[in-house]
Amino acid sequence: MENYHILFPDGSSASPSLLTMTNHRSYLQGNDVITTTKVGNQCEDLDAKDVSSESEVKVGKKGDNKGMRKHKYAFQTRSQVDILDDGYRWRKYGQKTVKNSKFPSYYRCTHKECNVKKQVQRSSKDDEIVVTTYEGIHTHPVEKFSENFEQILRQMQTYNPL
DNA sequence: CGCGTTTGACCTGCGC
DNA sequence: GCGCAGGTCAAACGCG
Numbered sequence: 348m349e350n351y352h353i354l355f356p357d358g359s360s361a362s363p364s365l366l367t368m369t370n371h372r373s374y375l376q377g378n379d380v381i382t383t384t385k386v387g388n389q390c391e392d393l394d395a396k397d398v399s400s401e402s403e404v405k406v407g408k409k410g411d412n413k414g415m416r417k418h419k420y421a422f423q424t425r426s427q428v429d430i431l432d433d434g435y436r437w438r439k440y441g442q443k444t445v446k447n448s449k450f451p452s453y454y455r456c457t458h459k460e461c462n463v464k465k466q467v468q469r470s471s472k473d474d475e476i477v478v479t480t481y482e483g484i485h486t487h488p489v490e491k492f493s494e495n496f497e498q499i500l501r502q503m504q505t506y507n508p509l
Numbered sequence: 510c511g512c513g514t515t516t517g518a519c520c521t522g523c524g525c
Numbered sequence: 526g527c528g529c530a531g532g533t534c535a536a537a538c539g540c541g
Contacts, residue, residue, distance in 0.1 A: 439514055441533055453532070457513085466532090 435485065437465065461486045 437454035444450060451468035463483035469476065 436513095438512085440535090442515075443531065443533095445531070451531085 435463075456485060458485070458487050 436457040438457045439452055439454050441453040442450060443453075449468050451466050454465045454467065456463040463481065463485050465482065466480040468478050468480075
């Protein structure tokens with residue numbers, strides 16, 4: 348029932364007992380699999396690999412590279428629902444039809460002066476796979492606790508020194 | 510009434 | 526330079 352595990356960038360996985368699913372079973376149901384996935388400059392990395400590391404993505408157009416960095420990392424979740432309750436409040440600001448019948452949705456953190464974005468899209472090949480891409484670092488604490496994601500983020504921070 | 514979603518238009522980067 | 530595709534804006538709308 349609670350067949351649920353998380354794959355971390357170093358290849359280790361969290362035991363299901365580490366995660367308290369009580370309050371979030373409606374979001375993450377049995378057989379859910381969360382996989383942290385590297386996001387390079389191209390999002391096609393998402394479909395290619397299932398385990399790699401969080402990365403800092405250099406943002407900057409050619410000829411105007413100021414060396415500015417953005418943190419960007421992604422989850423692959425196997426779930427029927429798109430929206431993971433990660434403890435933050437998200438406001439949807441766009442949805443776009445893309446060629447390969449994918450429908451990415453774009454969300455922004457509603458907290459003022461916190462322009463963290465996330466993009467949610469379903470995998471083109473496996474309809475049950477939801478790819479959630481986070482971009483940016485929250486400048487404020489979580490607004491409500493989500494125990495399973497707290498664990499995830501705690502692990503993620505190991506790879507995200509700030 | 511305030512906040513979040515929907516949705517078409519608009520903007521911008523990139524390949525040809 | 527042009528056109529396409531991805532990303533964002535913002536007005537209208539819905540819901541609690």
